[in-house]
Amino acid sequence: MESNESHRHDNSKVTAAGLLIALGIIYGDIGTSPLYVMKAVTGTTKPIEENEILGALSLVFWTLTLQTTFKYVILILRADNRGEGGIFALYALVRRHAKWITIPAMIGGAALLADGIITPPISVSSAIEGLKIIYPELQTIPIVIAILSALFLIQGFGTSVVGRAFGPIMLIWFLMLATLGFIHISDAPEVLQCFNPYYGYWLLFEYPEGFWLLGAVFLCTTGAEALYSDLGHCGRGNIRVSWVFVKVALFLNYLGQGAYLLSIKGQPLGTRNPFYDLMPDWFLLPGICIATMAAIIASQALITGSFTLVSEAIRLNFWPKVRLRYPSLQKGQLYVPSVNWLLWAGCVGVVLYFKESSRMEAAYGLAITLTMLMTTLLMSYYLYARRYNAWGIVLFFVLYLGIEGSFLVANLLKFTHGGWVSLIIGGAIVSLMVIWYNSFFIKQQLTEYVKLERFLESLKELSRDVSIPKYATHLVFMSSASRISEIESKVIYSIFQKRPKRADIYWFVHVDTTDDPYTMEYKVSIIEPDDVVKVNFYLGFRVEQRINLYLRKVIEEMVKNKEVDITSRYESLNKHNVVGDFRFVVLEKFLSYENELPLFERIIMQAYFFIKQFTPSEDKWFGLDASAVKIEKVPLVIQPVENVLLKRRYN
Incomplete structure (x- = not known):
């Protein structure tokens, strides 16, 4: 395994x-x-004022500098989990130090997923609405829905081919932004005064209702979290260098838009978009096409990010074990069908409800502000756990709590205008995470484990008892017992009592999810030679669960080392060196009626089992061959009912 130093170097x-x-x-x-x-x-109705435009541009510049550049590009990119980034990767780095940090991790992750439902509609709608300049009567909603539907439809086929074109297209986009902006600065050169932070101060504290414009200003940095989330795909060095070019291109365009707005000050903007007003008539159609492609790429990035986020949440016990697919060989690329179609339904619903991008702005930004606040909390604790300078940690925490707290308060103004949509979506996702996380620990704490050595003689005797029909040559149980010496009592019950399962070799397989994203290791313990073997897999939270394949590789290695004989023990097959059959048993728990739980635990477990009936079975999650798997349902008796008032009748 590579060292942390080599990861940092790469x-x-x-x-x-x-x-x-x-x-x-x-x-x-x-x-x-x-x-x-x-x-x-x-806005659309108020006359354009010079100081308001200069103040807004000043706030945009200092937001991109303090929030995006300093917080994310310089500071937070340092907190990588073996090269991986994102709020769950940061949580994985510090979760062993304190339990309370689970709360900000859940809130931040849920808000980021909610943002994934708002971003594609607003990006694509903003681009397509440029066509109304050329075709005023055009109905854009069907076009937006068609583009989004096509985008979600291709996810299942893999996007590696399309992905290779993203870089050149975005390079063209940023060059276009910079060129259009630079050309129009001459419309009103006084726009360059916006670099003076005084104008931002004036807008915030002296201009009536200026503080509430922070909700609109915040939209310039909503993608900052993606810089950290996609650290593993691009690397810290590439992000930091490319950000210099991106920031220059972005702000040149903002300056150009500002100069254009100053050239028409005193007039209301109306339904026009200053971005498209920078384009000459002859370039309008090509410009809209490039903007649409950039919006599709923005949507693709959010969709891919949502898949990655959900896969990490599954490994951290925040999310149901839904089906994951890997449609291409490209590193890190995966497809989560259930999440894909939920996102599609959410995006289409947002388009149909809000209809125009200007109305979507009300729902946009509020959720991602929460994510940034939660990242600040986790990063502050990360710095504390790594024993950084205490005053530096306090300064970081207070500064960004103040900045992001201000953005949050300003964005709350949007609540009644559509912000409630993103909060309801985020709240539903948080509720799911709370249910799944708590149910995991309720089950874990009350699952009974027994010492395996107590049953070794019984297993050997059962293996040799010819009066019982042989169940399989190799019987593999998926186990939640991480200790080599232990096994769940339910597994023992299944072997000896539910239906005696005679086999030549009993295999007990346990999977541990590690905080390192790409760990692929295993440990073999031969508890009883040629009778009982335990295999512990240690898989990173971004590694696909393909236990069927991995166990086969482990057994091949063991056969090569002469640690086990997997030849069939049926006499007719043994003499021809035929490999014995393998059969997996997966125990699927259900909530027994014999339970008397406290109210909170009862609600959690009932919700857990209700949701679980819509998720794939455990064998599909572990990547087992369906033809060789037996699913056994076992009752989960968490807290049995006591004091049963039952009397016997004698007449």
Whole structure:
């Protein structure tokens, strides 16, 4: 296994290909923000004022500098989990130090998933609505839904081929942003005064209702979390170098839009979009096409990020074990069908409900503010756990609590105008995570384990008892017991009592999920030669569960080392060296009626088993061959009913 030092070295490496990949993967969200930020700041009915535009641009610049550059690009990218980033990767680094940090991790992850439902509609709608400049009567809603539907439809086929085109397209997009902005700065050169932080201060504290414009300003940095989430795909060095180019291109465009708005000050913006007003007439159609492609890339990045987030949540016991697919050989690429279609339904619902991108802005930003606040909490604790300078930690925490707290308060103004949509979505996701996380520990704490050595003689005798029909040559039980010396009592019950299961060799397989994302290790314990073997797998939280394949590799290694004989013990087959059959047994728990639980635990477990009936069975999660798997349902008696008032009759 590579050392942390080698990971850090690789993570800091900068290459031309890496820079192009970074442009294509992580800057879609933040890169399309010029489509709607200045439009949201200006509004449609109020006259444009010079100091308001300068103040808004000043806040955009300092937000991109303090929030995106300093917090994420310089500081938080340092907190990598063996090269991987994101709020759950950060949580995995510190979760062993304190239990309370589970709460901000859940809230942050849920808010990020909620953001994944709002971002594709607003990005694609903002781009497509540019067509109304050319075709005023055009109905954009069917076009937006068609583009989003096609995007979600192709996820199952893998996007590695399309992904290779993302980098060059985004390079063209950012060059277009920079060029259009730079050309229009001459419309009102006084726009360059916005670098003076005084104008931002004036807008916040002296302009009536200026503070509430922070909700619109915040839209310029909503994609900052993606810089950290996609750390594993691009590397710290590539992100830091490419961000210099991206930030320059973005702010040049904001300056161009600001200069254009200053050139028409005193007038209301109306239904126009200052982004498209920068384009000459002859370039409008190509510009809209490029903007649409950039919006699709932004949506793709959010969808892919949601799949990664859910896969990490599953490994951390925050999410049901839903089906995961790996449609291509590209590292880290996966497809989660259930999440894909839930996101599609959510995106279509947002488009149909809000209809226009200007109305979607009300729902956008509120959820991601919560994610950023939770990342600040986790990062502060990470710095504390790593014993960084105490005053530096306090400064970081207070500064960003103040900045993001202000953004949150300003965004709360959007609540009644559509912000409630993202909060309801986020709240539903948090509820699911709370149910799954608590049910995991309720089951874990009350699962009974027994010493395996107590049953070794009985297993050997059962294996040799010819009066019982042989169940399988090799019988493999999936076990939750991590200790080599232990096994669940339910497994013993299944072997000896439910139906005596005679086999030549009993295999007990346990899977441990590690905090390192790509760990692939195993440990074999031969408890009784040629009779009882225990295999513990240690798999990273981003490694696909393919136990059928992995166990086969382990057994091949053991046969090569002459540690086990897997030849069939049927006489007619043994003499021909035929390999014995393997059969898996997976115990699937259900809530027994013989339970008397406290109210909270009863609600949690009832909700858990209700949701579980809509999720795949354990054998599919472990990647087992369905033809060789036996699913056994066993009652989960968490707290048996006591004091049963039952009397015997004698007449």
